[in-house]
Amino acid sequence: MAATEGPTADAAGRTIRMTNPDWWRQAAVYQIYPRSYCDRNGDGVGDLAGVLSRVDHIAALKVDAVWFSPFYPSALTDGGYDVDDYRDIDPSIGTLAEFDALVAALHECEIKVVVDLVPNHSSDRHEWFRAALASTPGSRERDRYLFRDGAGANGELPPNDWQAMFGGPAWTRVTEADGTPGQWYLHLFSTHQPDWNWANQEVRDDFLTTLRFWGDRGVDGFRVDVAMGLAKDMSEPFPPWEKAGDFLLLALGADNPFGDGKHPLVDRDELIEIYTGWRQVFNSYEPPLFAVAEAWVAPHRRGLYANRESLGQAFNFDLLHAPWDAAAFRGIIQRNVELAAEHDTTSTWVFSNHDVVRHASRFAPQPREPERGTTGADGAGRALTGRGLARAEAAIMLALALPGSTYMYQGEELGLPEVTGIPADQVQDPWAVVENGVMTAGRDGCRVPLPWTTGGVSFGFGAADAHLPQPDWFGSYSVEKQQDDPSSTLSLYREALGLRRMLQSEELLRWLELGPGIVAFRRPNGWISVTNFGTVPVALPPGRVVLRSDRRAANEPLAAEATAWVLHPPE
Known part of the structure; x- marks a missing residue:
């Protein structure tokens, strides 16, 4: 099929994906956290119908693709990254029919659709994990996960002292079907997120089925969560990296000694075999499906994920951690442009996402939220958070001019700062730190539902209170407030993204x-x-x-x- 720039349709009249195979190389991608975007049914939780009602806003941004954070059935012990069923939609968010309608609407606007895939772990409510709990040690069902006997005289101790990302041991002991204390299972995140055993062929085959399921529904690509974590060395005696914090050191992107593919838990060379298998599925579509890896790895290892035989692209989070400094920005840009060229891919430029403090606050010399009841304005009436927002606007214009893909997070087009001081009884993030009755650190502050109007029950998010509390100053950052203001942050994003489409050239x-x-x-x-x-x-x-x-x-x-x-x- 010849490459085209616009949407086409199949014999049944259904909109299908656009066919430029390299669309992703210099794409502007807009991340939507569905539960916090727009609530159409009035239950306080964002849903697919809500996103569909705001497609005009997305189209006006002139982005090339939308990346949806998880919308799968989930107990929400980790914001939806604890997946019960990889091939369905959580009832609180919508239905598969609504998803299909949303894909069609976005494709009609020439916007690609990227969905989050969570292959390192499932939830503890997944049917295969429930089957594992009901089974016995050494069974086929348990081999899909990473179960091990405990240490100590009676197996009462974890198999080793690996630590979980959310704190505490990375092992949880189960009660066997007969009521006796039993084996332990590995979970690098929360106890509700058991890790898959990627040495198991059933697990590998099932994920290939999942890729095809969404590819057949018109999805254009995937964002792969914890892409560096699937392959693990579980041989005993356990490798000498069991000290608490080793996994954190690597996962948080700090300088580390584990850049040789031999870490027991992350960034292992065996991942090549897994992702080349995925690439065969991707290439069976026309054009091939796309994937971008969330891979917190040493820069020289990024090419394992970001090449044409593997996923295709990997996140470069360097600017996300960079100080506001010219030398730091230039060094990061130069290094990542060179790395991308080396692997025949393109770099990604990211300042905010669902896991970090919003960069309008992060870039502020003394990050803080606006004073209550204050909009703050320059001579043109533009809502401000001060120097943090000025730097954030300068940074996104810089990133949009670079060769490669720019990933943006919902709400940054409004200049939203981080929301702080969420009451302890409303905190949702398992990684949160609560002191004196309020959250002082965590990810809920960037996941607060968006303000669409200057007032109302939830500033236009929905007809009920939002699932995370919105501050009373939120209306001054709303779409309604900025929509017709040529000096607003929203207007700047729209103009910059529109110009970028016209100005983009060789990489x-x-x-x-x-x-x-x-x-x-x-x-x-x-x-x-x-x-x-x-x-x-x-x-x-x-x-x-x-x-x-x-x-x-x-x-x-x-x-x-x-x-x-x-x-x-x-x-």
Whole structure:
């Protein structure tokens, strides 16, 4: 089938995926956390019908794809990443028919659909795990997971001292069907998330079925959760990396000594075999399905996931952790552009997602949320959180000008800051830290449902109170507040993403040396991006200024903590 730019239809008239096989290489991808996007049925939880009702907002952003965080049946012990059934929709979120309608609507707008896949672990309510609990040691059912006998005289101790990401031992003991204390199962996250045994062929085959299930429904690709964690060395005696924190060290992206593919739990060379099997499924579709790996690994290991024989792309989280510093940004960009070229892929640029503090707060010199009842405004009436938002806007313009894919998280187009001070009795995140009755750390603050209107029960999110509490200042960041304001963050995102579609060119850049504290580069078609990390305004290079985050006139110097795009004749 010849490549086309728009949607096509099959004989039954159903919209099918667009056929440009390289659409993902320089895509703008918008992440939706469904439970916090829009609630259509009034139960306080976002749903697929709610997303469908907001497709016009998504289309107006001019993004190339939407990535949906998990919508599967789940007990929500970890925000939906504890999956009961990989081939269904949670009843609180919708139905498969509603999912099909949403895919069709997005495809009609020429927007791709990417879904979250969680292959490292299931939930403890998955039918295969329930079967494992009802079975006996050494059974076929238990071999799908990682069950082991305990240590100690009577198996009363965990098999080793590996620690879970959410704290405590990475092992939980089960009660056997006859009521006696039994084996232990491995869970690198919560006790409700037992790890799959990827040495088991049934597990491998079932996930291939899941890939085809969603591919056949029109999905264009997958975001692969904990992609580095599937293959594990469970041989005994257990390897010498059982010290608490080793897994955390690697998973959090810190410098680590485990860059040789031999860590017992993550980033093992055996993953190559698993993902090349997935690639065969991907390539059976026209165009091939796409996947991006959440792989917290050493940079030189990223190519195991991000090559054409494997998943295709892997997240680069370096900017997500970078300080607001010109040298840091330029070094990260240069290193990742080179790594991407080495593996014939493209890099990804990410500042926020469902797991981290929103970058409008993170970039603030002293991160804080707005004062209650205060919108804060510059001369044009733009809602502000101060320097954090100015830096966030400058950063997204810089990222959108780079070769590669930019991943954005719902609400950042509104300039939303992190919500803090969530009462302890409303905290949902198992990773949260609660002190003096409120959450002081955790992921709920970036998962608070979006504000669509300036007022109402839940600021237009739905007809009932939202499942996480929204602060009373949320209305000043709403879509309604910003919709018709040309100086708003929402307007900046729309304009930047629209221009990006027109200006995107070959996956190359050339650095421009414009002085200390300046990150500037030129794309082959003459598109120049200039970001001022300094404290004083700087002159812009000659050319036609098409967009600037500081909202100054085209011929004025670029303000501190701002980005401008300049068009110059191609070289």
